[in-house]
Each structure stands twice: as C-alpha cells, then as structure tokens.
Amino acid sequence: MNSLHTMETDRAWFESELLDRFLRYVRIYTTSDRHSTSRPSTQRQIALCDLLAEELTALGVRDISRYPNGVIIARLAARDSRRATEPQATAAGTCIGFMAHVDTAPDFTGENVNPQVVRDYNGGPIALGATGLSLSPDAYPMLERYHGDTVITTDGTTLLGADDKAGIAEIMTALAWLIAHPEVPHAPLEIIFTTDEEIGKGMDGFPAAESSCRYCYTVDGGDEASIEAECFTAVHATVRFTGYAIHPGQARGKMVNPITMASAFVGMLPQAESPEATDGRFGFYCPVELEANLNEATLYLLIRDFEMSEVERRTAALHAIARAVEAAFPGGTATVESEEQYRNMRDIIAEHPQVMDLLEEALAATGVAAEQHSIRGGTDGSRFTQMGVPTPNIFTGAQNMHSRFEWVGLRAMVRASKTVVNLAQLWAGR
Numbered sequence: 001m002n003s004l005h006t007m008e009t010d011r012a013w014f015e016s017e018l019l020d021r022f023l024r025y026v027r028i029y030t031t032s033d034r035h036s037t038s039r040p041s042t043q044r045q046i047a048l049c050d051l052l053a054e055e056l057t058a059l060g061v062r063d064i065s066r067y068p069n070g071v072i073i074a075r076l077a078a079r080d081s082r083r084a085t086e087p088q089a090t091a092a093g094t095c096i097g098f099m100a101h102v103d104t105a106p107d108f109t110g111e112n113v114n115p116q117v118v119r120d121y122n123g124g125p126i127a128l129g130a131t132g133l134s135l136s137p138d139a140y141p142m143l144e145r146y147h148g149d150t151v152i153t154t155d156g157t158t159l160l161g162a163d164d165k166a167g168i169a170e171i172m173t174a175l176a177w178l179i180a181h182p183e184v185p186h187a188p189l190e191i192i193f194t195t196d197e198e199i200g201k202g203m204d205g206f207p208a209a210e211s212s213c214r215y216c217y218t219v220d221g222g223d224e225a226s227i228e229a230e231c232f233t234a235v236h237a238t239v240r241f242t243g244y245a246i247h248p249g250q251a252r253g254k255m256v257n258p259i260t261m262a263s264a265f266v267g268m269l270p271q272a273e274s275p276e277a278t279d280g281r282f283g284f285y286c287p288v289e290l291e292a293n294l295n296e297a298t299l300y301l302l303i304r305d306f307e308m309s310e311v312e313r314r315t316a317a318l319h320a321i322a323r324a325v326e327a328a329f330p331g332g333t334a335t336v337e338s339e340e341q342y343r344n345m346r347d348i349i350a351e352h353p354q355v356m357d358l359l360e361e362a363l364a365a366t367g368v369a370a371e372q373h374s375i376r377g378g379t380d381g382s383r384f385t386q387m388g389v390p391t392p393n394i395f396t397g398a399q400n401m402h403s404r405f406e407w408v409g410l411r412a413m414v415r416a417s418k419t420v421v422n423l424a425q426l427w428a429g430r
C-alpha cells in the first residue's frame with residue numbers, strides 16, 4: 001500500500017502543529033559560543049534539549065538517551081504492515097536517522113527572539129517590528145513564491161533561528177504524525193538533536209557506538225525542495241611567522257618583522273580565489289584571524305573546495321608562499337600546518353544510491369521535483385558521513401540564515417516535514 005503524503009494530506013494539522021512547535025522553539029535562547037571551551041559551549045542550549053526530551057516523552061517515545069554534551073538520541077521501533085497496530089519489540093529493517101541542531105549561530109543575537117507571523121502574505125515589503133527595516137521581495141525574490149502563504153520573520157532585532165529550529169519542528173511534527181497513525185508502517189527511526197553545530201563542534205564526542213542508524217538525513221538546508229549530497233572539503237591552516245625583534249631605533253638591517261611577513265603572505269593569496277570573489281562550485285582561501293607582534297605572528301586560514309585535488313593544490317600553494325616570504329625576509333621563518341576539518345560527502349553517499357533515490361521519491365510525492373545543490377560549507381552530516389553513516393541534507397525552508405532578515409515560509413516547512421514522513425515509510429522493510 002502506498003500512503004505517501006501529498007501536500008494536502010492532513011495539511012491543516014501539519015500547518016498548526018509546525019507553527020506551534022516552531023514558535024515555541026525559536027523563543028528559547030540557544031546561541032552557541034565559539035570562544036567557549038565547555039561542551040556544550042553554552043549551557044542555555046540545554047533548555048531546548050530539556051523541552052525536546054519532555055515533548056518526545058509526551059509523544060510516547062520511551063527510548064530517549066541524553067549525553068553530557070547535550071546530544072539527544074531518541075529511538076522509535078519499526079512498525080510493519082502485518083502488526084501495524086503495535087510497535088515491534090525488536091526493530092526490523094534498516095534504521096534511519098533524522099538529525100537537526102538546537103543551537104543558533106553566534107554571528108547575530110538570538111536572545112529574546114520575537115517572531116512575526118504574517119498570514120496571507122500580500123507580496124509586498126514586510127516591516128520588521130519597529131526597527132524601520134523591512135523584508136522585501138525586491139531584495140529577496142524568494143519571498144514572491146510565498147504570496148498568499150504564511151511567512152514567519154523576525155522583529156528586526158534578532159536572528160530568527162529557523163536554522164535549525166525549523167528542522168527540529170519538521171522532524172518532531174513528522175514523528176508526532178507517525179505515532180498518531182499506527183496503521184502506517186515505517187522503518188526503525190533514530191532522532192538525533194545535536195548542540196554546537198554552528199561552531200563546527202556538533203559531532204565532537206558524538207556517541208557513535210550508541211547510534212544504530214545505517215543512513216541519516218540532516219534537516220538543516222535552505223530553499224524549499226533543495227537537497228544536498230555534496231559539501232565542501234575543508235582544511236584549516238595555521239601559518240606561524242618568526243622574525244627578529246630589536247629596538248626600532250637600532251633596527252636598520254637587522255629587524256625581521258613578523259607582522260610585515262604575515263601581511264606579505266596575505267598579499268600573495270590570489271584574490272580571485274577568495275570567498276568574496278567566488279560562488280557556485282568555486283573554492284577559496286580565506287584568512288580568518290591574525291595574531292601578531294614584533295616577535296611572532298600566527299595567521300589562521302580556511303581552504304574550501306568541492307574537489308580534493310583543488311584543496312591539495314591550495315594547501316601546497318600555502319607552503320610555496322611561505323617559501324617565497326622567507327626568501328623575501330632573510331632570517332625570518334614561515335611554517336605551515338594544516339588539518340582536515342570535514343570532507344565532501346559526495347563520494348560516500350554516491351556508493352549508496354538508495355539514500356538519494358528514496359529522498360527524491362519522498363519529496364516528489366509532495367508535488368515538486370528535488371533540486372540538487374552543493375553546500376558551500378559543511379553540516380553535522382558531513383562528519384557523520386565521514387564516520388560511515390551517509391547523511392545528505394534536506395531543506396528546512398529557512399532563508400537569510402544567521403541574520404535579522406532570516407525568514408521561513410510555512411509551506412516549505414510542511415513540505416519538509418512530509419518528506420520526513422514519506423522517507424520513514426519508504427525505508428520500511430528495506
């Protein structure tokens with residue numbers, strides 16, 4: 001039997017459930033902190049973890065594990081069509097994970113989020129609270145697609161947190177629907193909520209041995225109908241410069257200034273391969289931080305590309321530039337260290353074509369064709385894939401993430417949630 005959801009299946013229920021959950025989650029302050037050394041980086045993230053654990057329990061989910069870094073893993077046994085009225089004691093079939101993160105980006109404040117719900121959106125500019133700012137389709141043409149629909153925005157003073165609380169609401173709503181419909185068979189499911197994704201630590205200390213999903217989907221993307229099986233390969237490089245410090249009054253012919261060396265190094269990076277000069281499938285170098293004095297300097301850089309060969313080429317270029325700087329500053333040294341942060345998940349996911357095939361089928365049932373994009377960044381799924389669990393990314397509907405202009409269309413949220421419901425069904429018995 002095929003009971004895949006179209007957009008109209010229980011639509012009003014999905015809309016109100018999603019809106020309720022989303023508005024509840026975004027009001028909780030969960031900004032992460034890249035300078036913190038604790039895990040989670042901010043204790044406030046636990047408030048949302050607590051709420052989600054309570055809500056999962058209220059839904060009837062009994063198997064919920066919580067870990068010191070805030071991670072939640074909740075498990076729902078498979079339901080097959082023969083014994084459709086009660087969950088099986090032992091999970092049969094391939095366990096499928098759905099993952100989202102509770103934190104919001106430290107790039108913009110996420111405290112006292114006061115969302116605005118615009119129903120029957122009239123297609124014009126939307127005033128953001130009393131700030132004098134507005135969200136207009138001239139600047140953000142994607143808004144036009146939601147003319148007549150419900151749009152949720154900020155009041156102009158904070159980010160919205162649709163990244164990734166829309167994803168959390170979509171997963172929770174899908175789960176609530178499945179639990180309320182015991183006649184519908186589904187695969188064994190694992191729901192994973194992580195902390196600190198926005199500071200790149202979502203999978204640090206992840207209790208992999210406790211997770212049994214074979215494949216997983218992050219619900220952490222953007223545009224309605226976009227899905228992603230590809231992300232950057234990411235390298236973090238550190239260049240250390242040493243010079244020769246001496247009183248500037250007696251420095252002629254002697255001083256070797258590490259600040260000047262670091263500046264020369266940055267000057268030799270090709271500007272055409274910078275984030276500000278690239279998009280689409282082009283990668284880049286990006287200097288992100290410089291600590292420097294007359295004795296030493298440390299420069300931190302990111303290298304990003306979809307192709308490993310290009311990442312390797314740029315890493316080799318950093319070493320060549322270091323040699324060139326040393327040659328120009330006799331007596332100074334420049335040393336490069338680099339480490340991989342995450343890797344393009346494309347090749348591993350491609351070995352398991354069913355993961356994307358079923359995702360496309362799940363989405364198509366809701367009435368639109370999937371659009372495959374490449375993430376100019378990484379997700380928790382990039383690292384989960386590297387750990388052996390192929391994990392592509394599903395859209396949430398979130399737009400203008402990490403900013404006060406962040407917004408989301410309710411229709412996109414319904415579609416994402418139904419895609420999760422459909423995937424849970426499509427994986428049943430496989």
Ligand SMILES: [Zn+2]
Nearest residue numbers: 101163164220
């Ligand atoms: Zn996110």
